[in-house]
Amino acid sequence: MTHQTATPAAPQAPAGSTDCPMLSVQDLTVVLGSGARSATILKKVSLDVRRGRTVGLVGESGSGKSTLARTLVGALPPSSGRIVFNGAEVGRMTRAHTRKLRRQVQLIPQDPYSSLNPRRTIGQALAEAIDPLRADPVRERFRISHWLAKVSLDPEAAGRYPHEFSGGQRQRIAIARALAVEPELVIADEITSALDLTTQAEILNLLADLRRELGLTMLFISHNLAVVRHVSDEVVVLYRGDVVESGNVDRVYAAPEHPYTRRLLDSVPGGPGFNIDADLEPADRAAG
Numbered sequence: 001m002t003h004q005t006a007t008p009a010a011p012q013a014p015a016g017s018t019d020c021p022m023l024s025v026q027d028l029t030v031v032l033g034s035g036a037r038s039a040t041i042l043k044k045v046s047l048d049v050r051r052g053r054t055v056g057l058v059g060e061s062g063s064g065k066s067t068l069a070r071t072l073v074g075a076l077p078p079s080s081g082r083i084v085f086n087g088a089e090v091g092r093m094t095r096a097h098t099r100k101l102r103r104q105v106q107l108i109p110q111d112p113y114s115s116l117n118p119r120r121t122i123g124q125a126l127a128e129a130i131d132p133l134r135a136d137p138v139r140e141r142f143r144i145s146h147w148l149a150k151v152s153l154d155p156e157a158a159g160r161y162p163h164e165f166s167g168g169q170r171q172r173i174a175i176a177r178a179l180a181v182e183p184e185l186v187i188a189d190e191i192t193s194a195l196d197l198t199t200q201a202e203i204l205n206l207l208a209d210l211r212r213e214l215g216l217t218m219l220f221i222s223h224n225l226a227v228v229r230h231v232s233d234e235v236v237v238l239y240r241g242d243v244v245e246s247g248n249v250d251r252v253y254a255a256p257e258h259p260y261t262r263r264l265l266d267s268v269p270g271g272p273g274f275n276i277d278a279d280l281e282p283a284d285r286a287a288g
C-alpha cells in the first residue's frame with residue numbers, strides 16, 4: 001500500500017493581504033529646508049517590506065536613514081513618490097485610516113530615554129501604548145507583565161521609572177512598548193548604536209527571538225552592516241539618499257556589488273568577517 005506524503009499546508013495569509021508587500025516605498029523623494037537652504041535628502045528611494053520579513057536599511061551617518069524612518073511614520077511629508085501600506089497609499093487615506101496607521105507602524109528610537117516620560121512609570125507607559133484612551137496600568141496589569149516578560153524584564157519593573165534602568169534595559173522597555181501596541185510593522189532606528197558590544201548582542205538576540213516567535217515585520221535601521229546582518233533577511237544600502245544596492249543579506253555580505261557597500265563592510269568593527277554574536281567571548285557575554 002502506498003502512503004501519500006502529507007504536504008504541510010502553507011500558512012494562511014492574513015485577511016486582506018495578497019502577494020503585495022506590507023510596505024512599499026516607491027520613488028520617494030524628500031526635500032528638507034526651504035529656498036536656497038533646501039536639500040534633497042532622499043532621492044527616489046524604493047524598497048519593499050514583506051509580511052514576516054525584516055529588511056535592514058544600512059548607510060553611514062547622514063545618508064538619510066532617519067529621514068526615511070520619520071517620513072514613514074508621518075513625521076515628515078514626502079516631496080514626491082508614494083508610500084503604500086497594505087495596499088493603501090499613505091497621505092490619501094481617510095483620517096480614521098491614518099489614525100489606525102499611526103498604531104500599525106511603531107518606531108523604536110535610538111534613545112529610548114528621550115522618548116520615555118521621566119515622570120511616568122514603565123507600567124503607565126505600557127498602559128498608554130496598549131490603550132491610549134484609558135492608559136490604566138491597573139486594568140492592563142496582565143498585559144503589561146506579559147510584554148515585560150517578552151523582553152525578559154521582571155513584572156515589578158512596571159512600578160519603576162525610566163532613570164532606574166540601564167541603557168540596555170531601557171531599550172528592552174522601548175521594544176516592549178512598541179510591541180504592546182501590536183503593530184503590523186516595527187521600525188527600529190539605530191536601536192543598538194548607543195550600547196556597548198555585549199548589550200548590543202543581547203538586544204539583537206532578543207529581537208531575533210521575538211522575530212521568530214511573533215513573526216514580526218520590521219525595517220531595521222543601522223549604520224553597521226554586521227548588526228543588520230544579524231537580524232535581517234534582506235538589506236537595502238543607502239548612500240547620500242540613494243539606494244545603491246539591495247538584496248538578500250547573506251549575498252550582499254558575501255559578495256557586495258557596490259564599492260560603497262564594500263566600504264561599509266570594511267568599516268564593520270572587527271572586520272568584514274565579524275559576527276557580533278558568534279565572535280563575542282563567553283566572558284563578555286557573562287559580563288552583560
Ligand SMILES: Nc1ncnc2c1ncn2[C@@H]1O[C@H](COP(=O)(O)OP(=O)(O)OP(=O)(O)O)[C@@H](O)[C@H]1O
Nearest residue numbers: 032033039041059060061062063064065066067068
Ligand atoms: N530639517 C532638516 N533640514 C535640512 N537638512 C536636514 C534636516 N534634517 C536632517 N537634515 C540633513 O539630512 C541628512 C540626512 O540626515 P539623517 O538624520 O536622515 O541621516 P542618517 O542616515 O539617519 O544619519 P544619522 O545616523 O547620523 O542620524 C543630513 O545631512 C542632515 O544634516
